[in-house]
Amino acid sequence: xxxxxxxxxxxxxxxxxxxxxxxxxxxxxxxxxxxxxxxxxxxxxxxxxxxxxxxxxxxxxxxxxxxxxxxxxxxxxxxxxxxxxxxxxxxxxxxxxxxxxxxxxxxxxxxxxxxxxxxxxxxxxxxxxxxxxxxxxxxxxxxxxxxxxxxxxxxxxxxxxxxxxxxxxxxxxxxxxxxxxxxxxxxxxxxxxxxxxxxxxxxxxxxxxxxxxxxxxxxxxxxxxxxxxxxxxxxxxxxxxxxxxxxxxxxxxxxxxxxxxxxxxxxxxxxxxxxxxxxxxxxxxxxxxxxxxxxxxxxxxxxxxxxxxxxxxxxxxxxxxx
Amino acid sequence: xxxxxxxxxxxxxxxxxxxxxxxxxxxxxxxxxxxxxxxxxxxxxxxxxxxxxxxxxxxxxxxxxxxxxxxxxxxxxxxxxxxxxxxxxxxxxxxxxxxxxxxxxxxxxxxxxxxxxxxxxxxxxxxxxxxxxxxxxxxxxxxxxxxxxxxxxxxxxxxxxxxxxxxxxxxxxxxxxxxxxxxxxxxxxxxxxxxxxxxxxxxxxxxxxxxxxxxxxxxxxxxxxxxxxxxxxxxxxxxxxxxxxxxxxxxxxxxxxxxxxxxxxxxxxxxxxxxxxxxxxxxxxxxxxxxxxxxxxxxxxxxxxxxxxxxxxxxxxxxxxxxxxxxxxxxx
Numbered sequence: 001x002x003x004x005x006x007x008x009x010x011x012x013x014x015x016x017x018x019x020x021x022x023x024x025x026x027x028x029x030x031x032x033x034x035x036x037x038x039x040x041x042x043x044x045x046x047x048x049x050x051x052x053x054x055x056x057x058x059x060x061x062x063x064x065x066x067x068x069x070x071x072x073x074x075x076x077x078x079x080x081x082x083x084x085x086x087x088x089x090x091x092x093x094x095x096x097x098x099x100x101x102x103x104x105x106x107x108x109x110x111x112x113x114x115x116x117x118x119x120x121x122x123x124x125x126x127x128x129x130x131x132x133x134x135x136x137x138x139x140x141x142x143x144x145x146x147x148x149x150x151x152x153x154x155x156x157x158x159x160x161x162x163x164x165x166x167x168x169x170x171x172x173x174x175x176x177x178x179x180x181x182x183x184x185x186x187x188x189x190x191x192x193x194x195x196x197x198x199x200x201x202x203x204x205x206x207x208x209x210x211x212x213x214x215x216x217x218x219x220x221x222x223x224x225x226x227x228x229x230x231x232x233x234x235x236x237x238x239x240x241x242x243x244x245x246x247x248x249x250x251x252x253x254x255x256x257x258x259x260x261x262x263x264x265x266x267x268x269x270x271x272x273x274x275x276x277x278x279x280x281x282x283x284x285x286x287x288x289x290x291x292x293x294x295x296x297x298x299x300x301x302x303x304x305x306x307x308x309x310x311x312x313x314x315x316x317x318x319x320x321x322x
Numbered sequence: 323x324x325x326x327x328x329x330x331x332x333x334x335x336x337x338x339x340x341x342x343x344x345x346x347x348x349x350x351x352x353x354x355x356x357x358x359x360x361x362x363x364x365x366x367x368x369x370x371x372x373x374x375x376x377x378x379x380x381x382x383x384x385x386x387x388x389x390x391x392x393x394x395x396x397x398x399x400x401x402x403x404x405x406x407x408x409x410x411x412x413x414x415x416x417x418x419x420x421x422x423x424x425x426x427x428x429x430x431x432x433x434x435x436x437x438x439x440x441x442x443x444x445x446x447x448x449x450x451x452x453x454x455x456x457x458x459x460x461x462x463x464x465x466x467x468x469x470x471x472x473x474x475x476x477x478x479x480x481x482x483x484x485x486x487x488x489x490x491x492x493x494x495x496x497x498x499x500x501x502x503x504x505x506x507x508x509x510x511x512x513x514x515x516x517x518x519x520x521x522x523x524x525x526x527x528x529x530x531x532x533x534x535x536x537x538x539x540x541x542x543x544x545x546x547x548x549x550x551x552x553x554x555x556x557x558x559x560x561x562x563x564x565x566x567x568x569x570x571x572x573x574x575x576x577x578x579x580x581x582x583x584x585x586x587x588x589x590x591x592x593x594x595x596x597x598x599x600x601x602x603x604x605x606x607x608x609x610x611x612x613x614x615x616x617x618x619x620x621x622x623x624x625x626x627x628x629x630x631x632x633x634x635x636x637x638x639x640x641x642x643x644x645x646x647x648x649x650x651x652x653x654x
Binding site: 066204248307 | 647
């Protein structure tokens with residue numbers, strides 16, 4: 001029985017996050033009965049959406065293998081948030097027909113640049129995106145200036161609550177997943193797994209590794225563009241100081257969701273479960289009677305345990321290389 | 323004929339320069355000299371003792387914070403908990419000596435114990451469960467920060483001990499030398515780290531493990547021990563940097579946050595690359611370059627935003643010159 005459970009968890013890297021997610025949902029509802037009330041969902045989802053999308057945006061780069069990682073996702077979302085709040089809204093450019101395409105293009109362009117640095121210029125991914133992290137954080141600080149810019153408009157307020165009966169946060173997450181689903185209908189996702197598994201073999205088999213990797217970073221950037229929108233909708237201001245935090249939380253969510261940082265396995269659904277777990281852990285801690293000042297420590301301990309189980313169990317199936 | 327031989331000669335000389343750069347950080351030394359001269363020419367008061375001294379203090383913080391990261395990066399890992407341990411050093415020394423009235427040696431001992439425990443956790447978990455060090459250090463960093471927040475109830479009270487202040491104060495001498503003690507400490511650390519990395523068995527094991535862990539194991543390197551020792555060294559050095567940093571800004575829960583990426587930048591700009599290429603002297607150079615750049619930009623009234631963008635471009639230039647990966651078609 002235990003062996004069957006262990007094997008189930010090992011062969012499905014996302015399973016641990018899924019089980020944990022279910023347990024945390026129950027814990028949340030017990031600790032805070034109002035959590036299950038549908039009238040609270042739009043708000044919950046709106047707060048969850050930027051974190052979830054940041055984690056989803058970090059996943060394709062990691063799946064592309066070769067040490068792939070994008071640590072500029074957080075700053076990219078912050079810059080996009082900042083551009084909307086400080087540049088577009090004050091100049092009367094708040095129409096969704098202007099803002100949304102612009103955000104998507106900006107996100108995808110920065111992602112493509114990261115991809116080009118990694119593949120064409122052959123930078124280490126963590127180094128390439130560290131450059132981008134600095135440049136974007138600098139840009140956000142520059143736009144922010146001395147005062148925190150603030151702003152919102154009708155449709156961003158809807159995005160932070162709901163469009164009619166549908167929560168805005170849900171739309172954001174579903175759009176990201178839908179884009180990924182569309183990509184998975186093409187050969188792209190298989191090529192991405194092949195590249196992530198072993199780039200040299202994929203290259204020998206005729207996969208255009210350069211293009212696959214650039215596209216992976218571009219997709220991540222595109223998702224970050226969507227995430228920037230969701231972030232702006234819920235914050236209604238631009239705050240350059242929080243950029244790194246989003247990156248770090250997103251990476252933890254990816255690890256928890258069973259995506260291997262070596263690029264061999266991974267899924268966006270797993271990442272979503274991982275992000276859900278992280279969110280619910282903080283939520284249940286703030287709802288319980290644990291003193292506020294100790295929630296961070298418990299969160300850290302749970303994160304460590306979850307990472308050991310989530311990533312460690314999945315890695316156990318790999319052949320020992322060292 | 324002449325053109326072909328000219329081209330091949332040119333290629334050979336370019337190859338020679340790149341080779342030399344790989345062995346010796348020529349580019350960084352030249353950049354540092356040029357940047358310093360630009361400062362001397364354009365900024366009034368640049369060459370005064372107080373400016374030099376405060377530059378050295380800032381570089382020393384960056385260099386101490388980057389020392390552990392250098393070791394971990396050479397061993398093939400990355401440590402994202404550096405910031406948390408820097409904060410921990412400052413908070414522990416401040417709280418324990420001023421609020422709980424511990425003697426300094428006891429507080430230092432506790433800092434050491436915490437750093438060794440945290441560093442071992444980083445190393446052992448990532449080695450035993452084969453999880454990327456980035457993820458494990460991220461989680462351990464969150465745990466350390468959380469414990470600090472809980473223990474101090476979210477705010478650090480008390481003042482750091484006076485000796486931390488005098489160790490970093492720009493106007494102080496060290497036994498007659500016209501630099502503050504932290505700079506001397508940094509210089510001693512650089513010499514020790516240089517010798518340990520290049521001349522001892524432990525250092526060579528680290529390089530071997532970073533270059534190729536499988537080959538290292540076959541060559542009877544105790545890879546688990548080497549790997550973990552690297553993370554312990556990183557945590558201890560970061561905590562030590564944090565203790566001294568308390569003298570400058572007081573112990574703070576987020577004092578270490580900016581140093582995570584800045585120290586990593588110093589390592590990379592110096593020219594240490596993941597997996598066994600580089601040494602600590604390069605990080606010293608990297609820290610000096612970043613410091614001179616930030617002073618130069620500040621003197622010319624550029625904002626911190628511009629400063630960060632310049633840091634990003636600096637990494638890009640250094641890595642583009644010689645830190646690149648092999649082409650995929652060469653790896654088939």
